[in-house]
Amino acid sequence: xxxxxxxxxxxxxxxxxxxxxxxxxxxxxxxxxxxxxxxxxxxxxxxxxxxxxxxxxxxxxxxxxxxxxxxxxxxxxxxxxxxxxxxxxxxxxxxxxxxxxxxxxxxxxxxxxxxxxxxxxxxxxxxxxxxxxxxxxxxxxxxxxxxxxxxxxxxxxxxxxxxxxxxxxxxxxxxxxxxxxxxxxxxxxxxxxxxxxxxxxxxxxxxxxxxxxxxxxxxxxxxxxxxxxxxxxxxxxxxxxxxxxxxxxxxxxxxxxxxxxxxxxxxxxxxxxxxxxxxxxxxxxxxxxxxxxxxxxxxxxxxxxxxxxxxxxxxxxxxxxxxxxxxxxxxxxxxxxxxxxxxxxxxxxxxxxxxxxxxxxxx
Numbered sequence: 001x002x003x004x005x006x007x008x009x010x011x012x013x014x015x016x017x018x019x020x021x022x023x024x025x026x027x028x029x030x031x032x033x034x035x036x037x038x039x040x041x042x043x044x045x046x047x048x049x050x051x052x053x054x055x056x057x058x059x060x061x062x063x064x065x066x067x068x069x070x071x072x073x074x075x076x077x078x079x080x081x082x083x084x085x086x087x088x089x090x091x092x093x094x095x096x097x098x099x100x101x102x103x104x105x106x107x108x109x110x111x112x113x114x115x116x117x118x119x120x121x122x123x124x125x126x127x128x129x130x131x132x133x134x135x136x137x138x139x140x141x142x143x144x145x146x147x148x149x150x151x152x153x154x155x156x157x158x159x160x161x162x163x164x165x166x167x168x169x170x171x172x173x174x175x176x177x178x179x180x181x182x183x184x185x186x187x188x189x190x191x192x193x194x195x196x197x198x199x200x201x202x203x204x205x206x207x208x209x210x211x212x213x214x215x216x217x218x219x220x221x222x223x224x225x226x227x228x229x230x231x232x233x234x235x236x237x238x239x240x241x242x243x244x245x246x247x248x249x250x251x252x253x254x255x256x257x258x259x260x261x262x263x264x265x266x267x268x269x270x271x272x273x274x275x276x277x278x279x280x281x282x283x284x285x286x287x288x289x290x291x292x293x294x295x296x297x298x299x300x301x302x303x304x305x306x307x308x309x310x311x312x313x314x315x316x317x318x319x320x321x322x323x324x325x326x327x328x329x330x331x332x333x334x335x336x337x338x339x340x341x342x343x344x345x346x347x348x349x350x351x352x353x354x355x356x357x358x359x360x361x362x363x
Contacts, residue, residue: 026171028169028171029170032061033165037070038160039159039161040158040312047072047073048072048073049073050071051074053075055068062166062168064168066089066090066091068087069085070160071084071086079142083143083145084149085139085140086105086140087138087140088138090137091134093134094131094133097136099166099168100119100169101129102165103139104117105144117143189261189262190261192260193261196261202216204216205240209248224293254286255289255295258286258301262297264286269282269283269305278318279320281306287302288324291327299325303327319334
């Protein structure tokens with residue numbers, strides 16, 4: 001007779017079920033982020049004193065705040081200002097923050113011979129660097145010999161550009177199922193891009209300064225309210241060819257690339273950004289195209305890119321572009337930059353001759 005107070009012994013099948021294995025996986029990886037630090041007026045920063053630095057704005061990577069410190073007279077008194085020093089500092093509260101770092105001094109000659117110090121893509125004997133507390137730093141007291149720096153291609157128009165990448169080490173337990181199905185990233189942009197490249201089903205031709213571009217009215221209308229109005233509400237609905245006289249072919253091509261793929265051609269933007277006049281760059285001309293055809297996302301992407309290039313020598317012209325092409329976000333950034341740097345930079349004549357900042361401030 002079975003005791004009613006005592007549970008029945010598990011069957012063989014139940015034993016197998018109880019012994020089924022479970023699994024977990026520890027994943028350690030880095031959360032990466034980058035910051036571009038432009039140091040304008042290098043010659044004026046010299047002589048501020050050994051151990052004194054110019055700090056970048058704080059930037060966030062991996063949940064922590066970071067900053068770049070540039071010491072124009074060096075950090076080490078024993079070097080007697082022979083070297084400039086560059087460090088990356090933990091600018092927020094944190095203990096034992098483990099990270100990888102990369103510092104790049106940009107070659108501004110266009111030759112691409114950047115000076116790079118990097119933890120990435122190489123084996124580290126002692127593992128990632130550990131920053132113990134807020135204010136802890138990693139970098140180089142002897143980053144570059146100052147006399148060599150001042151005669152090099154790294155210094156142009158009294159300006160240095162330093163790129164910094166931080167990779168914060170994080171660990172997590174992945175308890176996902178042993179069997180899973182990976183969903184690929186969206187490739188709709190690639191498909192529409194092939195439609196543009198193959199010209200299959202195209203029903204409109206654009207003649208831009210003699211260069212021919214084939215496109216699709218429905219795609220253009222879906223992306224731009226201006227095109228939609230022209231093709232379906234205006235007089236251009238039955239046209240098979242449109243002549244564009246006020247836009248360069250490479251700008252129109254880049255705009256079509258965005259309309260079909262929702263991306264920008266990054267290499268072309270970088271190549272064109274070397275111009276001393278922001279209005280001559282491909283990005284500025286794309287901003288004008290975005291304004292003309294009411295491409296809101298393209299406008300914002302151009303604003304974001306131009307924002308990264310703002311410096312003392314360019315802010316007035318960039319502000320003029322923003323005001324002309326209704327780039328409200330870029331305009332606000334330019335005005336903040338102007339307010340923060342106005343006193344120091346009043347000596348530049350282009351603040352007066354190229355564009356009246358006060359006119360924009362008060363209108």
